[in-house]
Amino acid sequence: MDRNLFHVTPRGWAGLGLAAFCFAVLPAVVGSYWLSILTSAACFTMAASGVAFMYARLGMVSLTQVGLMGIGGWVALRLNYAFAFPFEVNLVLAALATMICGWVLALPALRMRGLYLALVTLMAAGGLEIIFSTFQFPNGGSGFWGVKIGSADPFRGPALAPGPAAYLRYVVVMVTLGFLFIEGHRRLFPGRAWALIRRSEAAAMAAGVNVTLYKTWAFGIAGLLAGASGTLLAGSLGLLDDGTFRSPESIMIFALSVVGGAQYWLGAVVAAVLYRVLPGLLNQWGVNADLAFVIFGAGLLHAVITAPDGIAGQIWGGIGRLMSRRKGGAE
Amino acid sequence: MKFKTSLMAVIALGVMAIAGQASAGPSCGMNTGQAATGKPIVIGGIYGNGAPGDWSSSTDSAAAYFACVNANGGINGRPIEYHVENDEWNPEAAARAAAKLVNDDKAVALVGNGSFIEMAVNAKTYADAGIMSMASACAISECFESSNIVSTNQGPLPSNLGAAQYAQEELGAKNVACIGLNIPDNGIWSCQAVIDFMTKRGGTGSMAMLNPGAPDVNSALLEAVSSGADTILMNLPAGLALAVLKAAQEQDLRDAYNWIAPTPLYDLSVPAAIGDYWNGKVYVNAELAPISVNGPDAQNWIAVLDAFGKPDDPRDTFGQAGYLSAEFFVKAALAMNPEDLDDRAKVTEAIKGIVGYRSDLMCGPYYVGDADFHMPNHAGYMVQIIDGGFKIVRDCYEFDSDYFNRHIELEKKLGLR
Numbered sequence: 001m002d003r004n005l006f007h008v009t010p011r012g013w014a015g016l017g018l019a020a021f022c023f024a025v026l027p028a029v030v031g032s033y034w035l036s037i038l039t040s041a042a043c044f045t046m047a048a049s050g051v052a053f054m055y056a057r058l059g060m061v062s063l064t065q066v067g068l069m070g071i072g073g074w075v076a077l078r079l080n081y082a083f084a085f086p087f088e089v090n091l092v093l094a095a096l097a098t099m100i101c102g103w104v105l106a107l108p109a110l111r112m113r114g115l116y117l118a119l120v121t122l123m124a125a126g127g128l129e130i131i132f133s134t135f136q137f138p139n140g141g142s143g144f145w146g147v148k149i150g151s152a153d154p155f156r157g158p159a160l161a162p163g164p165a166a167y168l169r170y171v172v173v174m175v176t177l178g179f180l181f182i183e184g185h186r187r188l189f190p191g192r193a194w195a196l197i198r199r200s201e202a203a204a205m206a207a208g209v210n211v212t213l214y215k216t217w218a219f220g221i222a223g224l225l226a227g228a229s230g231t232l233l234a235g236s237l238g239l240l241d242d243g244t245f246r247s248p249e250s251i252m253i254f255a256l257s258v259v260g261g262a263q264y265w266l267g268a269v270v271a272a273v274l275y276r277v278l279p280g281l282l283n284q285w286g287v288n289a290d291l292a293f294v295i296f297g298a299g300l301l302h303a304v305i306t307a308p309d310g311i312a313g314q315i316w317g318g319i320g321r322l323m324s325r326r327k328g329g330a331e
Numbered sequence: 332m333k334f335k336t337s338l339m340a341v342i343a344l345g346v347m348a349i350a351g352q353a354s355a356g357p358s359c360g361m362n363t364g365q366a367a368t369g370k371p372i373v374i375g376g377i378y379g380n381g382a383p384g385d386w387s388s389s390t391d392s393a394a395a396y397f398a399c400v401n402a403n404g405g406i407n408g409r410p411i412e413y414h415v416e417n418d419e420w421n422p423e424a425a426a427r428a429a430a431k432l433v434n435d436d437k438a439v440a441l442v443g444n445g446s447f448i449e450m451a452v453n454a455k456t457y458a459d460a461g462i463m464s465m466a467s468a469c470a471i472s473e474c475f476e477s478s479n480i481v482s483t484n485q486g487p488l489p490s491n492l493g494a495a496q497y498a499q500e501e502l503g504a505k506n507v508a509c510i511g512l513n514i515p516d517n518g519i520w521s522c523q524a525v526i527d528f529m530t531k532r533g534g535t536g537s538m539a540m541l542n543p544g545a546p547d548v549n550s551a552l553l554e555a556v557s558s559g560a561d562t563i564l565m566n567l568p569a570g571l572a573l574a575v576l577k578a579a580q581e582q583d584l585r586d587a588y589n590w591i592a593p594t595p596l597y598d599l600s601v602p603a604a605i606g607d608y609w610n611g612k613v614y615v616n617a618e619l620a621p622i623s624v625n626g627p628d629a630q631n632w633i634a635v636l637d638a639f640g641k642p643d644d645p646r647d648t649f650g651q652a653g654y655l656s657a658e659f660f661v662k663a664a665l666a667m668n669p670e671d672l673d674d675r676a677k678v679t680e681a682i683k684g685i686v687g688y689r690s691d692l693m694c695g696p697y698y699v700g701d702a703d704f705h706m707p708n709h710a711g712y713m714v715q716i717i718d719g720g721f722k723i724v725r726d727c728y729e730f731d732s733d734y735f736n737r738h739i740e741l742e743k744k745l746g747l748r
Contacts, residue, residue, distance in 0.1 A: 032430035032433070032435050133513060134513065134542070148515065151472040164430065236426070237422050237423065237426055241421070241422045244421065244423065
């Protein structure tokens, strides 16, 4: 086993500290409105972590992440109504099913890079959007699609998280596990292979790296995380609506991951905060939440022009400079 | 001399009464003419405004009525603080809105809700929190099949049935194509009821569904036309129904079909919007009394909007329904001990205890009762869009469907039949 696998870096400690804060403090101090927003933001953090991971590790642009979330949510709802499995079993099965979908999506996309890969994934998102809007999400009906006419049957949430505060804690734990899953991969042999592929596919192949396998692997991880986040979103609402998973949302989550900083775990958190918390804040201030789109645009311009590492990169850079100044002062 | 003086006094009083009536403002709650200054009673309201439509006229009218009540003594001196949230046709926003109103703002009731989404997401929240939602513009099945939601409007299922029943009985409809939104608890639910109704009466029916996020009305219209229908039912919000009519006009389909619609097309702006081409050709089921009925509540609703609403607040069925929900809530609240108005359980109990409230806006009595389903309003009018307005072509009538059997049973139990 790699001896560095369990080494916790300062940034890692910061992440664990933030997770502990979100687990212990936030649910106890915020009202129901913010519990709802933060739960949604936590779900999208997990989805953003997947798309950011693909971009940061392999330079692959996936514009179908929110569509994959929809697949995860669809599978979780279908399982919920078809069987009496606990929520956690549905969560794992939905994540695995979405991972397989990620692989399937990866196969035709593997030969492409850059803009073409982005376009293929965007088309996949468009296709998923049409499927969701045509067939809708399961609501307790029979047959493959599980849609019945009229009111939805009750949804079984996790027994461990009966209320909104407990559910936020539950989602925070799952998101933390998601980040650890990515970090574990980064530190093991897939991480080394991805690093090599990102530098040069030809060099990676020459070094004996199975490029197809590792690219597919990355798509699978992004799918797994998207599927889990879609399930968690379904668990928070008890139902899903096709409007949540439209293709522009996939573009938005990718763009915000770049604004947040795809290299860092904090970038995914920033992306989800911008995506869900900022509109909630504007709404509470009585300002039209659509103003958030203007801010997103400005943020993206800022990231492209002056901050290629995103907001998270700037934050870590600022902290690093502060620490070295302090060190210098102490010496 | 004495007789003359008395006569003059009577005439003077009569003139004053007439003058007073002519200048009378709206009538609201306690009608004291004094603004309420006590501790506010928090009431919530949720509407949906986003693609594909604005569903806020019910909360607009409820807000105007509450403002009028507050200016007239409130609820025994306590003003109503009406908190309104937009669900943006989005489940997450709907859940947030309910969480804020129910848990953070501590609303004791929700009044005037109008949405395609929020009732499905929040029905359980309301039941768990023991809060009643006196909704007004319900469009989905959960609204009518939940313990803690009751609406003054009928929703698409009865209104569609009313329109189809009229078309079958008066226009000779044998095959109805229902164009609706592809939402299982809205368009599919209510269009299927029409197909079942037509089949029961020896006819047939079909549905053409639109994607709510990207509605392609022309495709849906072509699908309806290709079904072989003789009648097209536009089971859609007003904006989309107008788009269907526009598409049909471009293809000059007016005379090939009967054109019917549920209540969303009963909006005073619609006759002008559809133009002369459709004069006398479109029939609409009105869930509440058309404005031409002009009863006391109908007049008061307009007076309330004129005095306390915004100039652009819609004068449509859902506005009437919002006004009615607010009026019924105030009536129930005024009958309560003022000290109990902060106690959600007692407010819920008072709302569930409503039986037999009447209004000229509704064909039947309004009631709530303690049940897992609520649909007090299931009779309506049929109107024709003609000469730039609406003409009543069928007065209050009940709709023929087994769906209403349990409601009729409940009404019998409550002594309303």
